Amino acid sequence: MKPPPFTYCDPESVDEAVALKCAYGLDSFVLAGGQSLLPLLTMRLVRPEALIDINRIGDLQRIERRDGILEVGAGVRQYALQERPLVGELVPLLPKATGTSCP
Structure with missing residues (x-):
């Protein structure tokens, strides 16, 4: 199966990630590693409007x-x-x- 369509967000700061999470609310997931989320997406058990990928945020590293x-x-x-x-x-x-x- 393929994941459902979603908006991919790639913020560069914590503030930007928080703003995106506020904008999309409960219809979004934060992606850090993906080991749990990606199988759920692939099986279409979750259908978020947006994924917010926090992997490139330097302050978190x-x-x-x-x-x-x-x-x-x-x-x-x-x-x-x-x-x-x-x-x-x-x-x-x-x-x-x-x-x-x-x-």
Whole structure:
């Protein structure tokens, strides 16, 4: 099956994403990874008017130290937590905990 027609939105900022979500309301979905949403679309179990893809929003991809605390953005991928030296430096268990292999 193919997904139903929808408007694809690709905001570049959090403010733009929020404005789009407000404009489309409950008839929209926010796309971050798609592992759950894409099968639902393909099987036509959901039919949103719009998809708001937040993957390109840089502010959500940040991993940084602030006052000795690790701040991880909502859009940071698992592999980034495993790869970035700063993560291991500030929270040594986190790269191991996000790994996919068993010891």
